[in-house]
Amino acid sequence: MNAIRSALARARSAxxxxxxxxxxxAAVGGTQPESVAAEMVRYALGAAGRQSPPxxxxxxxEQGASNLQGGAEGAAEAVGVLMLAMSTLLYRSGRxxxxxxxxxxxxxxxPSAAFRVAAWEALMGLRMEAxxxxxxxxxxxxxxxxxxxxxxIKWSDQDHLxxxxxxxxxxxxxxxxxxxxxxxxxxxxxxxxxxxxxxQTENAVLTYGEYLHCTGDFxxxxxxxxxVLEAASTEDKSGNLLAAGNMAPxxxxxxxxxxxxxxxxxxxxxxxxxxxxxxxxxxAEEQFGSNHPKVxxxxxxxxxMYKLKAKSEGSSSIMVQEGLYRKALEVLKAPAINSExxxxxxxxxxxxSLARGEYAELLLIQSNRKAEGERMKEWAQDAWKNRRxxxxxxxxxxxxxxxxxxxxxxxxxx
Numbered sequence: 322m323n324a325i326r327s328a329l330a331r332a333r334s335a336x337x338x339x340x341x342x343x344x345x346x347a348a349v350g351g352t353q354p355e356s357v358a359a360e361m362v363r364y365a366l367g368a369a370g371r372q373s374p375p376x377x378x379x380x381x382x383e384q385g386a387s388n389l390q391g392g393a394e395g396a397a398e399a400v401g402v403l404m405l406a407m408s409t410l411l412y413r414s415g416r417x418x419x420x421x422x423x424x425x426x427x428x429x430x431x432p433s434a435a436f437r438v439a440a441w442e443a444l445m446g447l448r449m450e451a452x453x454x455x456x457x458x459x460x461x462x463x464x465x466x467x468x469x470x471x472x473x474i475k476w477s478d479q480d481h482l483x484x485x486x487x488x489x490x491x492x493x494x495x496x497x498x499x500x501x502x503x504x505x506x507x508x509x510x511x512x513x514x515x516x517x518x519x520x521q522t523e524n525a526v527l528t529y530g531e532y533l534h535c536t537g538d539f540x541x542x543x544x545x546x547x548x549v550l551e552a553a554s555t556e557d558k559s560g561n562l563l564a565a566g567n568m569a570p571x572x573x574x575x576x577x578x579x580x581x582x583x584x585x586x587x588x589x590x591x592x593x594x595x596x597x598x599x600x601x602x603x604x605a606e607e608q609f610g611s612n613h614p615k616v617x618x619x620x621x622x623x624x625x626m627y628k629l630k631a632k633s634e635g636s637s638s639i640m641v642q643e644g645l646y647r648k649a650l651e652v653l654k655a656p657a658i659n660s661e662x663x664x665x666x667x668x669x670x671x672x673x674s675l676a677r678g679e680y681a682e683l684l685l686i687q688s689n690r691k692a693e694g695e696r697m698k699e700w701a702q703d704a705w706k707n708r709r710x711x712x713x714x715x716x717x718x719x720x721x722x723x724x725x726x727x728x729x730x731x732x733x734x735x
Contacts, residue, residue, distance in 0.1 A: 352395025355402065361385050362406040362562055366413075366569075375414040382407050397432040404430070405439060405565040412447065412566045413609070420566055421447050427565075435563055438482045442524065443566035445489045449731040450567055452670055452706075455493040481522045488525035491532055492728075495735045498708035500536075507532045523549050523573045524564065527580070527730075534584055534726045535735055546581040549573065567730045575604045576729045579619055583726050586626040587718070589633055598623045601729070614669055617652035618729050620645050621676045628679065629718050639683055646680040658700050669732040670704055677701040678712050707734055 365378045386403040389396045404427040411420035424447070427440040448455050487506045494503035507529055530545030553574040564570060582597030602623065605615040624645035631638045655673045667673060678701035684694030705712040714723050715734055727734055 352393065352398075354389050354393055354399035355395040358385065358389070358399035358402040359562060362402060365406055366409060375410060379407060379410055382410065397430075398436070401427060401431050401436040402562045405436070405443070405562065408440075408443060409565045409569050417447055417451060424565065434482055438485055439563040439565060442485055442489050443564065443568045445493070446567045446731055449492070449496060449733060451668075455496065459490065459493065481525070484522055484525040488528040492528045492731075492735070495532060495535060495709060496733060500709075503532055504536075523552055523570065523577075524568050527573055527577050530577070531580055531726050531728060531735060534580065535724050537724050539584060539588060542584055543581070546577050546584065549577040550581065553577065571604075571608055572730050575601060575608065575615070575619075578604060579622055579729045580726050582626070583622055586629050587724065591626065591630045591633070594626050595623075598626055605729070612652055614653050614732065615729055617649040617676075618669070618672050618727060618732055620649035620652065621672055621679070622727050624649065624676075625679060632718060639687075643680065643683050646676050646683070649676050650680070658696050667704060671707055671734045672727065672732050674701045674705040674707075674712065675715055675727070675734055678705070678716050682716065709735065 361382060365382055382403050386400045386407075389399050389403070404423060408420045408423040408427065411417075411423055421444055424440045424444040428437050428444070431437040431440060445455060445459070491503045491506040494500070494506060526545050527549045530542045530549065533539075533542035533545060553570070564573075566572075578597055579601035582594050582601055585591075585594035585597060588594075598619065602616065602619045605613065605619050609615045624642045627638045627642050627645070630636075631642075650673065653669055653673050653676065655677065656667060677697050681694045681698035681701060684690040684697060687694075702712055705715075707715065710723055710725060715725050725734055
């Protein structure tokens, strides 16, 4: 921490800024303020930061942003990076609404289109997780008055920014059941969403993979998931700072691992599926703690894999599935069956309804637990608000059923 403060002092004494350079930020640039900001973010969001109280880490980031205001060349970009990191820290601390407000503030002061798109992408991701209405027609110019225009993104040489915007719009379309709109957004050249590199496009590629997964193109979806996972294993994620909230690199890596495990399960490759879903569970526990809702989301996917495996093999894994669903619902903090919360805002409604629906099916085949199963099924059906799938469709595994994937980034079934 002393090293960070020393570096901050050096940045404050750096030469005053020259006229701004035209730069595109796939990652943070090389100026001294930006290097200091990167060092602070690595501390704040890394293992060292997780061992410190969130309030203390937030104070460090806020102090850094305050001291860098109006400083040397690269100071505006450095402040933008720190604000994105603050929003991620707020989100990880369970303060989603505060994180969303921080992202709106970041949009207003962002020094370039790259920062504005990153903040908008994260803001949309948190809105999706919160179950708020999102439209596939939204753009980074909605919510706040931004200087960047869609045309600027579309016709500039920063094509990956358009990929990121289109991917979020496509994800919103899938959530809204607008398959034709999603197809339009994802229906360009096959390599448009395949360019994982140092351009912060992993989110777009993952979302494209989930679109392919949902529409039954498993071979190409496999390629997209593998591209994201390969990038996650080879890139230095500490250098990719233009992402935040539930769209941060660690979230993308977790989601790709879990989504690929689900695809393998639906392909009948249960050994590989178990391996990837176990990795996803380990990642969730390491990054967020064993009682975090992300763990409950992955546990639900693991239980569904065992259900499909038992069906395929003509075996039974009722005890294993029931234990997993019970633990998942506990970690997800599901409201009591007899509560009125199904008609109010329930966090992670999709996942809780799915887990309860699956659990109810297990209870209904046990003669002494049918009444309990009926109550659970009724709750799940009442709470289910998914616009693309009925609960029955989400629970069904067959060649004729719609393909589903649980996205751990946003805690939604698509």
